[in-house]
Amino acid sequence: MQHTFTTRPVAALAAGVLLASSWALAPQAVAATTExxxxxxxxxxxxxxxxVPGTDRLIVRYRTQPLGAGATDDVQSGRRDRIARAAEARGAAAEYVRDTAQGAQVWALSAPLPLADVEALAAQVAAEDAGVEYAEPDRLLQPSxxxxxxxxxxxxxxxxxxxxxxxxxxxxxxxxxxxxxxxxxxxxxxxxxxxxxxxxxxxxxxxxxxxxxxxxxxxxxxxxxxxxxxxxxxxxxxxxxxxxxxxxxxxxxxxxxxxxxxxxxxxxxxxxxxxxxxxxxxxxxxxxxxxxxxxxxxxxxxxxxxxxxxxxxxxxxxxxxxxxxxxxxxxxxxxxxxxxxxxxxxxxxxxxxxxxxxxxxxxxxxxxxxxxxxxxxxxxxxxxxxxxxxxxxxxxxxxxxxxxxxxxxxxxxxxxxxxxxxxxxxxxxxxxxxxxxxxxxxxxxxxxxxxxxxxxxxxxxxxxxxxxxxxxxxxxxxxxxxxVGGTNPTPPPTTPPVGTSEVEPNNTRSAANAVGAPGTLAATMGSSTDTDYFAVQVPAGATLTVRLTPGSSAADYDLYLYGSGSSALASSRLGAGRVDTASVRNTGTSPATYYARTTYYGGGAGAYTIQLGW
Structure with missing residues (x-):
């Protein structure tokens, strides 16, 4: 019997290319040169x-006779039920379409699913029926x-x-x-x-x-x-x-x-x-x-x-x-x-x-x-x-x-x-x-x-x-x-976060809260004179990025980053309610301690979060 589900057309692809040139700018009035x-x-x-397309079809081959070639009603019903349950768990219905030249069955799903979901569906069908030789997505291939x-x-x-x-x-x-x-x-x-x-x-x-x-x-x-x-x-x-x-x-x-x-x-x-x-x-x-x-x-x-x-x-x-x-x-x-x-x-x-x-x-x-x-x-x-x-x-x-x-x-x-x-x-x-x-x-x-x-x-x-x-x-x-592999790539953390909340007093560099990056801490700007320090070990060659997120749209707090010296290496002083972000790179050949400092500017004391990572 033929299925009545609507399937997607195969998507075609087009082509393209890349090129380049050469410049150098000088510091202020900056002279540019082209090579x-x-x-x-x-x-x-x-x-x-x-x-990358998913698919709305599944291929299943049984070790015994195919569904369309004389399977008994009980065998047919059992196979249909198992495939239907696996599809239903993923929000789709399933219907037998045809036998292939290799003696496998093609099943249609009522809606396209991501390829990973159809792979999981196929694995479930195979796991629940010892008579399955193999099950796999009927993939939609693209013209390369x-x-x-x-x-x-x-x-x-x-x-x-x-x-x-x-x-x-x-x-x-x-x-x-x-x-x-x-x-x-x-x-x-x-x-x-x-x-x-x-x-x-x-x-x-x-x-x-x-x-x-x-x-x-x-x-x-x-x-x-x-x-x-x-x-x-x-x-x-x-x-x-x-x-x-x-x-x-x-x-x-x-x-x-x-x-x-x-x-x-x-x-x-x-x-x-x-x-x-x-x-x-x-x-x-x-x-x-x-x-x-x-x-x-x-x-x-x-x-x-x-x-x-x-x-x-x-x-x-x-x-x-x-x-x-x-x-x-x-x-x-x-x-x-x-x-x-x-x-x-x-x-x-x-x-x-x-x-x-x-x-x-x-x-x-x-x-x-x-x-x-x-x-x-x-x-x-x-x-x-x-x-x-x-x-x-x-x-x-x-x-x-x-x-x-x-x-x-x-x-x-x-x-x-x-x-x-x-x-x-x-x-x-x-x-x-x-x-x-x-x-x-x-x-x-x-x-x-x-x-x-x-x-x-x-x-x-x-x-x-x-x-x-x-x-x-x-x-x-x-x-x-x-x-498109399913996860957002981030470098592995060097150490786990040290705590999840600010620990007072931390208003001097020597009392800075140690943070393992990547880490996010809940903190509080206690008054208009408060300042908070956070210390983190940054690997050689890594770029430390710090984000300060105020707890209210009225709060206006500022962010400064320091190395071993007394002068700020980077800072961000955006207006009330804005997320301040600053970055600094460890250009040395060994890990070094860097400090993030938050200060009050206006809008009232209150909560904020500080995120450190690279």
Missing amino acids: GVAPDASAPSVDATAS AAAPNDPRWSDLWGLQTSSVGIGVLGAWDVTRGAGVNVAVIDTGVRPHADLAGAVVGGYDLITDTGVSNDGNGRDGDASDPGDWTAANECVAGRGATTSSWHGTHVAGTISAVAGNGAGVAGAAPASKIVPLRVLGRCGGYTSDIADAMIWASGGSVSGVPANENRARVLNLSLGGSGTCDTTSQRAITAARANGAVVVVAAGNENRNVSNSSPANCSGVIAVAAYGPTGARASYSNYGTLVDVAAPGGEMSGGQTRGILSTLNTGTAGPGSDSYAYYQGTSMATPHVAAAAALVLAANPSLTPDQVESTLKSTARPFVATCSSCGAGMVDANAAVRAA
């Missing part, structure tokens, strides 16, 4: 995501994502399923990034056929008209007018430069249209790009870049309309010399509190990243670059603060060893669409930003820390020498598979 070359030719378009028909696909070595590619085709079997916005905080983006439909919203946040190169300050036009310079204009002794179209190259690596039979493809081609223009002639100011991080992640910036396209991933293919400044750290902390993953280029000076900001700030994913052999690129920064490595190119052996992406032919102002190979940690960074977008599209509930943990825990071992290049080579496919 790339050679325009190419061509142009680009594609679509959708598919989640094939290489897109973009003619330059074979030139995108960084995206391939290979020892050095990030494996986007496997990830595309699950998702292509739909529903996730990626902020490209850069030079802006040129309109390009291969980015058609990929760009949403955005803003020009450059305040200085000398830097902006478009004749005005902040406005809603994030298109790139070019960043060419005359000789000696930015730095004495530096020659003239042509326009880099750097943001356009970065954007193409993330979201270039895939499968349209032209040009290239992005690594997360269904994601959207939110362009934030902060770099212009001679670079960009830290203050503008910090505002861009806050605005892109959904925060407010005075004089700028609200962002209607909040980004879950921020790509910063930029940097400069020096320690992490307070302005950048606070912006990163605010962006992370808004749920954004902050991905930053490690820098191109072939030095320790500890001297490159904002890659050395707490709470970012710092990205080193490797070339097509998998070895660290000769220019790439390195060190214990690097989190992962990704394809950035090594063009000393030829242009095609770089990263190919979208560009423009203009040497000063805009020209026509083009493609070019660039190299740099700027090009490695969008590979990681795209992987983060794919992970978030697969599991939108993940926090920034969980996304970072997923990318690092699934990274592949290096296939060539890449010392101090982080956890490994980013693997988009493995990261996406981990993201």
